Amino acid sequence: MEFTEEIRARFMKVSPAAIGHHISNGFMKAEIKPVKDEMKVVGPAYTVRLTERDSSALYYALQKAPKGSVLVIDRSGDHTFACVGEFLAEMAKGCGMAGIVIDGPATDKLALKKSSFPVFCTGFSPVTSVVTGTSGEVEVDIECGGAVVRTGDIILGDADGVIVVPEDFMPYLEDAEKKEASESEKREQLKNGLVYNRREDFDIIKFFEFGVNQAIAEAKKNECGY
Numbered sequence: 211m212e213f214t215e216e217i218r219a220r221f222m223k224v225s226p227a228a229i230g231h232h233i234s235n236g237f238m239k240a241e242i243k244p245v246k247d248e249m250k251v252v253g254p255a256y257t258v259r260l261t262e263r264d265s266s267a268l269y270y271a272l273q274k275a276p277k278g279s280v281l282v283i284d285r286s287g288d289h290t291f292a293c294v295g296e297f298l299a300e301m302a303k304g305c306g307m308a309g310i311v312i313d314g315p316a317t318d319k320l321a322l323k324k325s326s327f328p329v330f331c332t333g334f335s336p337v338t339s340v341v342t343g344t345s346g347e348v349e350v351d352i353e354c355g356g357a358v359v360r361t362g363d364i365i366l367g368d369a370d371g372v373i374v375v376p377e378d379f380m381p382y383l384e385d386a387e388k389k390e391a392s393e394s395e396k397r398e399q400l401k402n403g404l405v406y407n408r409r410e411d412f413d414i415i416k417f418f419e420f421g422v423n424q425a426i427a428e429a430k431k432n433e434c435g436y
Contacts, residue, residue, distance in 0.1 A: 211380060213254050213364060218278070218308075220383060221252040226366045226373045228386035236374040238355025238367075241332040242311065245319065247369040251309030251328040253280040255363045255374075259347045261286045265293045265339035267346025274348065277306030280365040284352035285314030292317035293339040294329060303327040311365060311372055313354040330367050 230237060244250075256275035258268050260283060271281055281302060283293060294310055296318035302310055309328035315335035316322060322329050332355075349361045357374050359365070364375040375382055400406060408414065 217383070218252055220387065221364070221366055222250060224383065224386040224390050225370065226368055227370050228389045229366065229375060229382045230373055231389070232382065232385065233373065233376065236357050236376065238311070238313075238357045238372040238374075240371055242313065242330050242355045242372050244367065244369060245316065245322040245329045245331070249309075249328040249330070250368045251280055251311070251330065251372075252364070252366045253278050253308035255280050255282045255359050255361055255365050257282050257284070257349060257352045257359055257361045259284040259286060259350055259352050260288075260293055260339065260345070262345045263288075263291050263339050264342040264345045266341045266343045267348050268293055268298070269341060270346075271348045272301055272305050272307070275305070275307065278308050280308050281310045282352065282354050282359050282365060283310065283312045283314070284354050284359075285312065289314055289332060290335060291315075291337055291339045292335040294331070295338065296321035296325070299325060299327050299329055309367075311354060311367065328367070330372055
């Protein structure tokens with residue numbers, strides 16, 4: 211399905227956690243966080259692999275990636291050399307990118323925090339990559355923060371972290387929208403005095419007080435019908 215601006219706007223209203231509840235893979239490690247908590251990013255991935263200190267492939271990607279893309283950078287295990295700083299981020303913004311996600315450090319922390327352009331990284335470093343034109347790849351399958359990312363995959367990130375939304379993203383988006391609406395309603399109920407001390411979808415008291423094995427057996431019986 212085409213990722214339209216309407217769909218982008220809908221994704222911007224839901225949190226990665228609302229989708230993360232329902233996936234068992236495709237989430238990046240917790241170290242990858244936005245430069246500042248208010249940053250949020252969503253868009254189709256454009257993948258970059260930097261295998262050395264050389265970052266020439268990243269500059270190539272800036273000119274080739276479709277507008278609205280999220281540049282997702284596999285640093286091939288390097289956590290020393292920062293490949294993104296203040297001016298690279300400014301270039302990406304000018305090229306119409308939606309954001310940058312790096313499995314490695316960035317630099318120019320204070321400047322990036324003042325910017326509205328979303329940059330996600332594992333930390334910061336005072337030493338940077340250089341442009342030598344000796345290595346790098348774009349639009350290949352990469353690993354970023356432990357998650358496999360392919361060009362075109364939908365990336366969604368906020369203060370909690372980054373996920374790769376499954377390819378059939380609409381059911382996940384619709385479920386996330388329902389969850390956000392439900393949670394908004396619950397917040398209003400809490401403001402009005404609701405004591406929220408139990409889940410509606412699972413009887414925890416019965417599960418623990420009447421025996422775990424018995425509860426599992428009953429659940430299987432109800433599920434299978436015998």
